[in-house]
Amino acid sequence: MDRLLRPFIRDWWGILLLLLAWQAWVVLSGLNAIVMPRPLDVVADIATNLPVYLPALGISLAAAAFGLVGGFMLGLGLGILTWASTIAAGMLTPVTVLFSSVPVVTLIPILARLFGYGPGTVVAITVIISFFPAFVFSSAGLRALPPGSADLFRVLGASRWRVLTSLALPAAMPNLAVALRIGAAHALLAAMVAEYLMGSSGLGAMFAAAKSELNTERALGASLIVAAISLTLYLLSLRVEHWARARYG
Amino acid sequence: MSGPSGAAIALHDVTRRFPLKGVPEGVLALDRVTLDVQPGEFVALLGPSGCGKSTLLRMTAGLDTPSTGTVRVGGETPAAVAARQGFGVAFQDHALLPWLTVRDNIALPFRVAGKPVNQGRIAALIALVKLTGFEEAFPRNLSGGMRQRVNIARALVLQPEVLLLDEPFGALDAVTRRHMNLELQRIWTETRTTTLLVTHAVEEALFLADRIVVMTGRPGRVAQDLPVPFARPRPVEVMREERFHEMQDSLVLALEPEAHD
Ligand SMILES: Nc1ncnc2c1ncn2[C@@H]1O[C@H](COP(=O)(O)OP(=O)(O)OP(=O)(O)O)[C@@H](O)[C@H]1O
Ligand SMILES: [Mg+2]
Numbered sequence: 001m002d003r004l005l006r007p008f009i010r011d012w013w014g015i016l017l018l019l020l021a022w023q024a025w026v027v028l029s030g031l032n033a034i035v036m037p038r039p040l041d042v043v044a045d046i047a048t049n050l051p052v053y054l055p056a057l058g059i060s061l062a063a064a065a066f067g068l069v070g071g072f073m074l075g076l077g078l079g080i081l082t083w084a085s086t087i088a089a090g091m092l093t094p095v096t097v098l099f100s101s102v103p104v105v106t107l108i109p110i111l112a113r114l115f116g117y118g119p120g121t122v123v124a125i126t127v128i129i130s131f132f133p134a135f136v137f138s139s140a141g142l143r144a145l146p147p148g149s150a151d152l153f154r155v156l157g158a159s160r161w162r163v164l165t166s167l168a169l170p171a172a173m174p175n176l177a178v179a180l181r182i183g184a185a186h187a188l189l190a191a192m193v194a195e196y197l198m199g200s201s202g203l204g205a206m207f208a209a210a211k212s213e214l215n216t217e218r219a220l221g222a223s224l225i226v227a228a229i230s231l232t233l234y235l236l237s238l239r240v241e242h243w244a245r246a247r248y249g
Numbered sequence: 250m251s252g253p254s255g256a257a258i259a260l261h262d263v264t265r266r267f268p269l270k271g272v273p274e275g276v277l278a279l280d281r282v283t284l285d286v287q288p289g290e291f292v293a294l295l296g297p298s299g300c301g302k303s304t305l306l307r308m309t310a311g312l313d314t315p316s317t318g319t320v321r322v323g324g325e326t327p328a329a330v331a332a333r334q335g336f337g338v339a340f341q342d343h344a345l346l347p348w349l350t351v352r353d354n355i356a357l358p359f360r361v362a363g364k365p366v367n368q369g370r371i372a373a374l375i376a377l378v379k380l381t382g383f384e385e386a387f388p389r390n391l392s393g394g395m396r397q398r399v400n401i402a403r404a405l406v407l408q409p410e411v412l413l414l415d416e417p418f419g420a421l422d423a424v425t426r427r428h429m430n431l432e433l434q435r436i437w438t439e440t441r442t443t444t445l446l447v448t449h450a451v452e453e454a455l456f457l458a459d460r461i462v463v464m465t466g467r468p469g470r471v472a473q474d475l476p477v478p479f480a481r482p483r484p485v486e487v488m489r490e491e492r493f494h495e496m497q498d499s500l501v502l503a504l505e506p507e508a509h510d
Contacts, residue, residue, distance in 0.1 A: 148344030155310045156361040157332040166360065170348045248348045 016144040026048065037217045042224055045217040052206075057225060059190050060202035063119055067126020068187040072180065074127065075134025083142040083168060084216075101130040104190070108197055119201065122194040130183035130188040134176070141175025170248055177244035181237035188230050192222075256321075256414040257411060257443040258286035258309055263318035265304055278304050280468035291437060291444045293454035293461045297504060299509040300470030306415050309445060310336055322411055330410065334362045337409030337442070339417040345388040351375070352384040358407045374402040377436055392435040394425040401433065405440065415417050419449065430456055431485065438482050451500045455493060456483060458494070463503050473503060 009016070019039050026038045033041065041163075046053055078096070082089035104125055115121040145167060153163050195204025203222045210218035265279040279301040281387030284297045307313040307318050322330045330336060345354050352371060361365040375381055378398035388396055397417055404412060413462045418426045430453055437444060437457070449455050454461050455477055463473040477496075479487050487493055 082421055145393065146344060146346060146401045148340050148342040149346060150309075151307075151312055152338065153361065154312060155336050155338045156358055157334055158361045162361055162363075166357070167346070170346070173348070 006075065006147050034216055037220060042217050042220045046221045049218075049221075049231040053221065053225065055205075056201070056203045056206045056222070059119065060122075060188060060195060060204065060226070061229070063195075064126055064187040064191040067123045067191060068130045068183050070123065071130025071187075072134045073128040074182055075131045075136075075179065076138045076176065079135050079138030079142060079172075080164065082139050083164070086225075089139075096132065096135055099107060100228075103148065103191075105197065108194065112198060117198045117200055121198060122191050122200065122202065122204075125194040126187050126190045129186050133179040133182040137175040137179035137182075138172055141172030144175065145171050173244045173248035174241070176243035177237070180239050181234060184237040185230055187232040188226055188233070192226050250365060254284040255287070257288040257290070257323055258284070259319075259321040259324075260284040260305065260309065261319045261321075263305070263308065263320065265301065265308070266316045267312070277468035279315075279469050282469060282471055284462060286324060286443055286445055288443055289441045291457060291459045293458035293466065294445065294447045295454050295461055295500065295504060296464030296469065297453065297466040298449075298470075300464045300466035302464060305469070306413050306445060306447055310338055310413050320367065334358060334407050335410040337404035337407065337412045338414075339397070339400045339404040339412075341417065341419045343388075343442060345394045345396055345399055345403075347388055350385050350387055351380060351391070351427075352387065354399055355403045355406055358403060358489045359398055362407065364407075370406060374406055377405075377439075378402045378432065385462070392494075394421055394429060396502075397421065397429060400431070401436070405442070408440070410444060412442045414444065414446040416449065417445055418453070424451070426453070434483060451497050451504070452488065455496055455500070456488060457478075461500065463500065465477040 022039050026036050034058055037116045045238065078088075082092050107128070108121065108125065111121045111124045116126050142164075148169055149171075150163075153167055158166070191202065192204040194204040194208070196208050197204075199205050203226060207219050208220040210216070253427075261283050261360045263279055263282045264277070266275045266277050270274045282301075282305065294305065296302050303411060304313060309327060310317055311320075311331045314320075319449075320327055322335065327336075336400070346357065349357065353374070355371050355374060371382075375384060378401060380395060380398055380402070383391065383395065388399070391399070397420075400417060404414070408465065418429045421429060434457055446454070458477050460474065460476050462471055463475075464470060465472045475496075478492070479490075
């Protein structure tokens with residue numbers, strides 16, 4: 001028991017402390033539960049209303065997953081394109097930088113007109129959010145080759161395709177893992193924000209509805225779930241990154 | 250010296266100028282260098298740092314092109330030889346791929362060439378460079394000398410027409426380096442591949458080469474071209490012969506920059 005508990009406390013004491021402070025603050029200051037519920041009440045709301053939370057979570061997770069995979073593939077694909085052609089690099093890089101500097105929120109009305117006020121737009125937003133790190137890190141990673149290896153492949157008369165598959169892509173693996181980590185941490189959050197702003201479906205819409213009904217426990221419950229899952233995804237992708245560094249670095 | 254037609258490597262009147270910021274005419278790295286290497290010959294290139302040895306080797310491999318002059322390998326352009334995997338190269342950075350095992354690193358030229366991997370040949374080369382038992386190890390788990398042996402084995406795996414070595418043992422300590430020289434000599438005696446070796450070590454050049462070409466620096470020119478008289482196979486004891494020491498002393502003298510002022 002002690003062996004299990006100790007590493008848990010070591011890794012999570014910050015969050016535990018935060019929850020304890022929250023609980024203590026609400027209890028001691030005697031705030032109204034509508035203004036600020038206690039964390040235990042929020043957890044209780046989640047535990048007793050799983051049939052409400054789970055379907056919403058499923059929708060948000062699916063949108064985040066599709067968006068993450070789609071954005072990652074798109075970013076990697078365009079990264080490969082800029083690797084293969086300087087013309088494409090000259091064209092794509094400024095466009096993507098411009099695109100990424102536009103706040104995603106402002107894109108929602110435009111995207112909603114294209115994909116409708118529903119999961120389509122939510123996925124599109126998550127694609128955009130995950131695309132940029134994938135593009136930037138794959139562009140850089142495809143060029144971060146072991147010293148001398150590019151010359152070696154040239155002397156061996158390697159085709160462009162061979163250089164890509166046997167050299168550039170494996171060399172990019174650690175960078176791709178970083179892109180995945182950044183994307184994984186933000187995908188669910190991006191999906192939830194999009195759902196919240198459109199009030200369509202998923203945890204974001206649930207949050208919006210709870211907020212307007214002054215159901216603070218429900219609103220915080222949705223946030224807590226997203227935060228916990230985002231953190232878990234982040235930690236998992238950190239593992240992937242460590243592996244990629246050890247294997248390909 | 251024999252004519253250009255029969256040579257395995259023929260560099261003729263090669264000049265190479267590199268652009269340099271603030272200097273309109275650029276840096277003259279090589280000035281009208283002519284060098285022939287006969288089939289089956291082992292030539293060592295000696296010269297002070299920055300005299301253009303690596304540039305010469307890179308041009309032979311088709312990684313760089315001369316400003317003026319011609320480079321031919323077996324009568325063809327380096328690009329044509331590279332296209333049919335005629336070169337075996339080992340440069341100073343070992344250029345092993347960190348995600349491949351020793352076996353897969355040595356097999357890489359087969360894969361790049363789109364040829365079926367000859368596992369028997371790979372096993373024989375691993376034995377030749379004394380790395381049996383390390384087939385599944387990754388480069389990061391090898392010592393510097395072991396990595397260079399993998400590098401040499403990879404250079405030899407496709408039975409190249411021409412072997413180009415640029416200070417392959419430069420990063421090694423003296424003891425390991427001597428050991429590697431013994432192994433390279435043994436391997437070379439078995440294959441007799443046309444070889445051009447760039448080195449800073451006079452002893453290494455004398456022990457391994459049939460001929461030593463000494464270059465001067467800024468701009469790089471051929472200063473001396475001397476045959477190495479020791480009979481093959483050469484035992485280690487050669488390095489203790491008086492003749493060896495005499496040649497070593499005169500080469501060291503020739504390499505001192507003051508000698509050319
Ligand atoms: N890509 C390059 N761009 C500009 N200048 C270069 C380039 N490569 C080499 N040079 C210049 O050409 C000259 C010869 O360089 P090179 O690397 O061939 O020397 P080297 O004889 O191999 O030296 P070392 O023994 O130190 O390896 C140097 O003055 C160097 O600055
Ligand atoms: Mg050099």
